[in-house]
Amino acid sequence: xxxxxxxxxxxxxxxxxxxxxRCVPISNHLYFYWYRQILGQKVEFxxxxxxxxxxxxxxxxxxxxxxxxxxxxxxxxxxRSTKLEDSAMYFCAIPGFSGGASDTQYFGPGTxxxxx
Amino acid sequence: AQKVTQAQTEISVVEKEDVTxxxxxxxxxxxxxxxxxxxxxxxxLVFLIRRNSFDEQNEISGRYSWNFQKSTSSFNFTITAxxxxxxxxxxxxxxxxxxxxxxxxxxxRLFVKA
Numbered sequence: 001x002x003x004x005x006x007x008x009x010x011x012x013x014x015x016x017x018x019x020x021x022r023c024v025p026i027s028n029h030l031y032f033y034w035y036r037q038i039l040g041q042k043v044e045f046x047x048x049x050x051x052x053x054x055x056x057x058x059x060x061x062x063x064x065x066x067x068x069x070x071x072x073x074x075x076x077x078x079x080r081s082t083k084l085e086d087s088a089m090y091f092c093a094i095p096g097f098s099g100g101a102s103d104t105q106y107f108g109p110g111t112x113x114x115x116x
Numbered sequence: 117a118q119k120v121t122q123a124q125t126e127i128s129v130v131e132k133e134d135v136t137x138x139x140x141x142x143x144x145x146x147x148x149x150x151x152x153x154x155x156x157x158x159x160x161l162v163f164l165i166r167r168n169s170f171d172e173q174n175e176i177s178g179r180y181s182w183n184f185q186k187s188t189s190s191f192n193f194t195i196t197a198x199x200x201x202x203x204x205x206x207x208x209x210x211x212x213x214x215x216x217x218x219x220x221x222x223x224x225r226l227f228v229k230a
Binding site: 001031033035041042043044045048050055056058089091102104105106107108109110112 | 216
C-alpha cells in the first residue's frame, strides 16, 4: 500500500481566512485526489489532479477551492475564504503502485479542518 | 448517475457473531470497480478490497468475505466471528473504469461488543 502523509493533522481557522492543506506522497505520483468528509457523513469527491491539471471536479469544488503542485512533490488544496460549512475532514488520495487512474485509491490520514 | 446505497446505518453484534454489511449500487457504466473501505475510530480510511465488474468470483480473506452479484447490483461484505477490533464504519464505494472519482455510500457503523 503506497504511503501518503498530510499536514497539518488538525487546522483551526476563523471564518473568512485562507487555509492550505498539504499532501505528501512517499513516492512520486502523477495522480492525486482530494475528498472531504463532513463529520458523521459520507466521503465526497472534490477533485482529481493529473500531471499538473485538474482532470475532474465535483460541484462542491467551486471557485473557493484550488489545487496545485507547488514543488513537484507536495500537493496542496487551498480554500480561499473559509466558511463554517467547510469544517470537515479532508483526505488526499493517491493511486496504488501502478500509479494509473484505474488503480485503487489509497487515502492519507486526513486533515481535520475546523472553521469558527 | 452513480449511486451507492448502504441501507444499514448501524449494526450491533456480540463478539464471535457473523455479520453481513449490505451494499447496493447503481451505474449506467458497463465496466466499473467496487470497493470496501474501513474507517476505524481513529478516522483514517483503510482499503479492504476492490472488485472489477467483470469478475464475479466471490473472495475470502481470513475472516472477511465478499459476495458480488451483478444481477442484483449488490456487493455484500461478511465478517465471520467478529471481534471488537472490527468496530468501525465500513464504506462501500464505486468508480467507473474511465473515471477518477470514487462514489461512496453513507457507511454502516458496526459495533462489536465483547
